[in-house]
Amino acid sequence: MYDVVIIGSGASGGAVAYTLCKAGYKVAVLEKGRLMRREAFSKDELAYCRRDLVTPNLFDEYHTIEEKVEGKWVATPTHESGWSFWNGNIVGGSSNLMSGMFHRLHPDDFRLKSKYGAIKGANIEDWPISYDDLEPYYTLAEELVGISGHHIPHRYEPKRSTPNFSQPPTKENAVVKLLDKSCENLGFTPLVTPRAVLSKDSNGRKACYYSNLCGSYGCSSGAKGSARESLINPALATGNLTLLTNSHVKRLQSDSQDKVHAALVVDTITGKERYIKGKIFVVAAQSHESARLLLNSSNQYHPKGLGNSSGELGKNLIFSGGGAGQGELQKENLKQIKFEDLMTTGLFVNRSILDWYFIDHWWDGKFKGGSVEFMFEHQNLISRARKDNEVKGKLVWGKALGERVEKRFQEQKSIRFEIFNDWLPNDDCFVSLDPTHKDKYGMPVGKLRVEGHPQDIKVGKYIAKKCEKILVEMGAKEVYSSISSSPSTNLVAGGCRFGNNPKHSVLNKYCQSHDVKNLFVADASFMPTGGSVAYTWTIYANAFRVADHIIEQLNITKI
Template structure:
């Protein structure tokens, strides 16, 4: 069988394509590396989900290599040595199953940073080939189809909206928001109420949030979270136009003499090699793995990797700069009964400093420390006065009891732009192969001083707010290392084939029937999580494919 469309991956970049093209009547096949889990499969088992991660392959079998600049030289090490995992969910719906659901739009000036601020030294900052106006209607579409709850905030950098309000009312808030709001007013900070891709009331086949206190890193067992699986893939299975092949590890894309892809080669769970033929191919395997697949798809047409004759594939990988500032609150800050209220969201952010007169700033998102009890307890096993002393017995019990029943830690998560540069990229090295003999992705982590300076600038604002709120034990942990769950770039889009992989519709310059729709297309990432923009862009590309399908396959 020859499918109309083959989609590799099933997360935020794939879901809108699957949803729109299946509804239009095209025969679509999804190749997903992981399994198809149901709601009832998503438990709150910390050991399984975050300590051992049942949704990702074992690092000993399928790992990455990392290059860091240590002692004035680039040093490479495999991720199985450190447990640093850049796999973020191999299952239907991908990492969108595990997001916290912060859904902020990019702002108009995010699309033209080079024009607004100029090029930072040692950077590869460029303007996007599209504008905010090209994306606005698709942001609006995502809010309604994926389901976004919130309250539009009035502040200096609020972006234009075609819909006055979010389609779902804001989720219930924790009492600490009163403390945040009062302190913010005293400091003249404009607080932004966080919009989330979590529905606050029942919607179609999905149930409203039940405030389990386990969102980030966990799958949603009510269907409230707007994952690609829940919001997009499940509804279109009923069209009978969609086939889903799970445990399909795509290792190569083959091209013909016309430089068009004819088939995807994939491995089954037991290592058997199979092929799937299609007329049009959509790659959305998340940024690192998408670049890896293209680089490994070498043939006579593309000796350096598919769509890589210009040597742009893998370049300008993006993450998010920042870190976390923390503060502890107890009954001296607010009544203990209110403070220990479980499950409710903080849903507050500072975005006054998203732009400054001289440089692009960023935002600070407020969340409580993760509910994971093992992880939390692990932080308290050391003596605060002597970090080399391990606490045991009653001393440890008393500290854990106080920490779990009489105090809460508020995290201020700093989000600043990751500046694209020559030393942030994905490559492949024949020396390092997974259990199937396929070269793994090598991730070089190169940062520039500017990003750390912006992150520290934002951290100072966070510290100021925590002090105003009366927090104790305020600590700041800012560094330049990337967040492995935030991946973009590697196949940036642009108008010039010499400096970009994709055109403005995310179609490969060199391969007519290939589109890349995960975060790979992004030239810059903004100072927010990428998922919302990936969803919106994928809906935009889906419209283009719907309107031009016949010409794309001929």
Template sequence: MSLPEVDICIIGSGAGGAPMALELGRAGFKVVVLEKGPHYRPQDFIHDEILNSRRNFFMPLPWEEPHLIRRNAKERYERSTAAWTANCVGGGTVHMSGFFYRLKPVDFRLRSTLGAVPGSTVVDWPISYEELAPFYDKAEVELGVSGQAVPHPFAEPRSGPYPLPALDVHPVAGEIDKACAAMGWHSLPTARGIISRPYKGRAPCAYCALCGSYGCEMGAKSGTNANLIPAAIATGNVQVRPGCMARTVEVDRKGRARSVVYVDPDGVTQEQPAKVIVVSCTAVESARLLLNSTSSRFSQGLANGSGLVGKNLIFSSFGESQATFRLSKQADKRPWLKDPGPFVNRSIQDFYLMPDTRFGFRKGGTLGFMWTHPNPIHAATGLAGSGASAVFGKELKDRMRAYRDSRILQFEVYAEYLPTPGSYVGVEQGVKDHFGIPVAAITVERHPLDLVATRFLVDRGEEVLLRLEPDEVKRTNTTGETTILQHGTCRFGDDAATSVLDKHCRAHEVPNLYVVDGSFMPTGGSVPSTLTIAANSFRVADHLVRSLKSGARAGG
């Protein structure tokens, strides 16, 4: 059934979709937001690991809505939940940990800085850090970010302090500060999308330790469900429709986007016409939607005349090590181990860009320190192991007793994931989800420099851990990727032959189609990208509002 036309239809309500909804609603335009997941309320966010982390509260079940993934084009695809973020109003911002970093100026000119990188399709952005900076400011204010800006070699320019003071931290943060200072490194307070004080009607953090993988019942976490979406609805111009799965974006005879065909909560197919359509489903799912939106004009997928929709997929390189402190051995000389504070909030960015290639690479990344997540079932299954090396009975009980006698400090590496021709998203016509829609098929082929840089960063992080004199340091990963941080499948640029979107994230081939999730990013940077996606969405919204209003004044 075709519904009455609105000004703008936005698909997705996370870091990309919500800023657009808010700004367009404030400007007086009629907006419909389609969200495939439910609209959870604060009372729905309970501390239940099975519900949140082991069922489909956030992620769909792989037998209902699989992603297919393989390590290179010669392998067979496997069904997976990899590269899903979250299916609910607010998207992945609902269960994020809220590590809110900005990109650095160098991230916008990586091709110019590194030169040609054999095996990579790295390019510069068509905008500069200076162009995005005012919208970083806006995103931090609108979302609510707590932090403390301090000088360091790779500090990005800022116009002022964070909107809120830094969160309280565990005393181990001071120990990390001392260890870094002794090595001549800079231990930085990590900004968080978690409010440290009452802010815009929201209650501050209760320091429960369950940020990542959980929604915030306090409303203190700065997911778009807690701030931008309620503010957008309050304009009276924005309607959010949960439980609505977009199937295709349809076009008219002139090749302009005409409507979104979607399945409503009752399983009925609906069609929402709109003057402008904004796609923000995540880099993987937006590519899937466009590739499934075929027509006589766009036989290879909507806005895909260049053949680049789905190409240049970027995740974030991942590495990790853990330091274990036995309380029974260490608590007397390190009484801070018994402090219950959940946040470490310390980062190192001294190796964000190396001055030369003496270590085999130039673009490095960020180390973020934190206590390990307290999910007990996850911990127990990790202790038990799997396959031939799995343990049970007394040995497993002994491991669990040792775990209960421990505080485990870890760091995560966020490093450059260089775009390559071998990492991309397609659709598999032979595999459909329970809506009957062909699913996303992901191929991952890493650039070797990613792994060199990640190993180097893990080595540096372990130097910090060892200076704290733990009972054990265990390296857990140097070759991973964080698929929840995804970018690049509709990269923006000035040349329609080498990019899908223009600098305003409008499709080169479809003048009323925009894509504002991480798809637009030609490079992912060496930090989590949530804040950047939100800032860019505010930038695009500013342009679109001015464009629509000037068009209305001109009579079309």
């Protein structure tokens, strides 16, 4: 029997495994995918970005997605829509494939309801913990995961317990001179983006080598702060971690009202099933799959799903609101910087804007806003060559196509912004079990209803207008933006809210089930609201906090 059994090896599973193994406990991590070592990651666009190399085949494993069609909810399997909600099923999970733009939440993100009041149609709740509770763990994650950056004080930048990042920022493209100047002209404040990418060698991991392809790819130098590189590998080195790959957990078994005693695991290659037993179980399978596992683990004591006496399990799923925009920096009218410098590959843009994180304006009103990241368009060759090859709805081919693609690659570069704002939790965004569809292991698949709140669009559009002005000021052409209510499939949270009241939440403030005392959910499921930045730093930080509490529990048991 293991001290702790963790389901999932991504950011949260990795953080819990690391902490417990370092403390001397025997841990099993059950990972559905395979182990891909650093050396195995190449920049193979076809494999990683055009095919499903690191996610399940949608005909084998899928979700059903509910959308409103002519006033009725219609659920469609993702193998029919091609709309995958998988995010990297390998050891380290989607943290292997992230771009690594990291931000802490703002203290007011922990008390959104108190600060801004309720919003009609949105289920906003304050968190049961404060920023101060999480701050030491943000700092811990910064060190262990390896976050590079440069702190610039700003009214919406949360306070730090250390003066600055121990790793300086990654190298930057000359475009930042143009971007900084343009922001200055408009009265905006660009900040250096903290990034989970090492700028210097550290602990057996090599510094970034500026491959030009980061997001969507695994890192072959170890610079990217994936859970695999930064946490699972050191945990394995303690000798206390048993990493079980190709191990999909079908359900958790309980032999009493308040205890899980085993995970039913199927070997994804042989199909053979077995039970893995532990004192404590930690679910860390990514929000929609964590909720699905608990719903699939219903039993005589928990008929509505494991730990679901509140009826809240699966509810208030959230994504990231916002959207993106883009413009073309063209050779013929580029200002302030040399075109050759702009075209230098591999270097980061590394700029964020937090000026609109909260809006309190005499005309625009007072409301929660969001953050912005600037970057170059993803540098994948196939997708860049393929995009926008139409004129008036007709495909361009032959000589005209060649000239068009040639110009795109050699005479311009696309600068892009991405907006992150709260996806307000609401009654029409949740995960449940599909009553008819089952995966290849015979378990009901997750059915996701993914409706956003109108406020999310309003906020996104407000910020997009500001960002478009920046691109225009930079001299970019063909500037546009797109704010969408479509869910960000790689940024998902909620579904197992934490809170002090067991009637209204699934987990307590330590992300421990109110109902089942040896059950924890460590991934982003706990979040009642998501803040207006990518979740990953918060997931790492909170999982370190949860792990400390688990150690306390194990110590009490020992006594």
